[in-house]
Amino acid sequence: MPKSKRDRPVTLSKTKKKGREQKENIVSSIRDAVENYNSVYVFNFENMRNQKFKEFRDKLRSSSRFFLGSNKVMQVAIGRSVADEIRPGLHKVSKLLHGDSGLCFTNLPKEEAQSIFNDFGALDFSRTGSVATETVELKEGPLEQFTHEMEPFLRKQGLPVRLNKGVVELVSDYVVCEEGKHISPESSRMLRQLGMKMATFRLHLICRWSPGEFEVYKEGLEVSDIESS
Numbered sequence: 001m002p003k004s005k006r007d008r009p010v011t012l013s014k015t016k017k018k019g020r021e022q023k024e025n026i027v028s029s030i031r032d033a034v035e036n037y038n039s040v041y042v043f044n045f046e047n048m049r050n051q052k053f054k055e056f057r058d059k060l061r062s063s064s065r066f067f068l069g070s071n072k073v074m075q076v077a078i079g080r081s082v083a084d085e086i087r088p089g090l091h092k093v094s095k096l097l098h099g100d101s102g103l104c105f106t107n108l109p110k111e112e113a114q115s116i117f118n119d120f121g122a123l124d125f126s127r128t129g130s131v132a133t134e135t136v137e138l139k140e141g142p143l144e145q146f147t148h149e150m151e152p153f154l155r156k157q158g159l160p161v162r163l164n165k166g167v168v169e170l171v172s173d174y175v176v177c178e179e180g181k182h183i184s185p186e187s188s189r190m191l192r193q194l195g196m197k198m199a200t201f202r203l204h205l206i207c208r209w210s211p212g213e214f215e216v217y218k219e220g221l222e223v224s225d226i227e228s229s
Helices: 017-036 050-059 071-078 090-095 110-119 148-156 185-193 223-228
Strands: 039-046 064-068 101-106 122-124 136-138 161-164 167-170 174-177 199-210 213-216
Touching: 017 064, 017 071, 017 101, 039 090, 039 110, 050 199, 071 090, 090 199, 110 199, 148 161, 148 167, 174 185
Parallel strands: none
Antiparallel strands: 039 101, 039 199, 064 101, 122 199, 136 174, 161 167, 199 213
């Protein structure tokens, strides 16, 4: 009887025993998922928010399983080439695991899975280093949304403020952030104080594999491009 590819020993990078065991457990879990679910998707994410992702994942717990982490470990689990893929065609999935990526194994119908991913979006406060989606400018004058106790904090963020009869006052116009430019730590803190959310956590489907099928969703990418890479 031919030996199953799934049962082949896996060679992972040299690491401490605990780390190696953890990687081997992930490989085993992914290979179990290949057997237990109808389809696997590669997805990319932007502006990851762990709590929001946990909520998204929990809603699909009965039908799906997600894997995030080392792309290399996930590639090893499903196979990086025709020679070591555990099911025919999975090496194509492996080639699209790069950057901020993950795997979603699911029994949901294709149309339903696509709709759930496409409709998902969670607005949140921007973090340091993210790009501002709009310009935010505070005009000279009273900042009545802030109490006098906030004056030292605002000054520390770079705002030209003073107290005028107990009211926080901006002595000149101040640009918190500019559209298209990276957000500084001070800008991030000020946007939070102003209640302005600019970051949207999104999940983008890249491809789908099921036995005998492989589809690419990423714009500008063709199956032939993957097969020839």
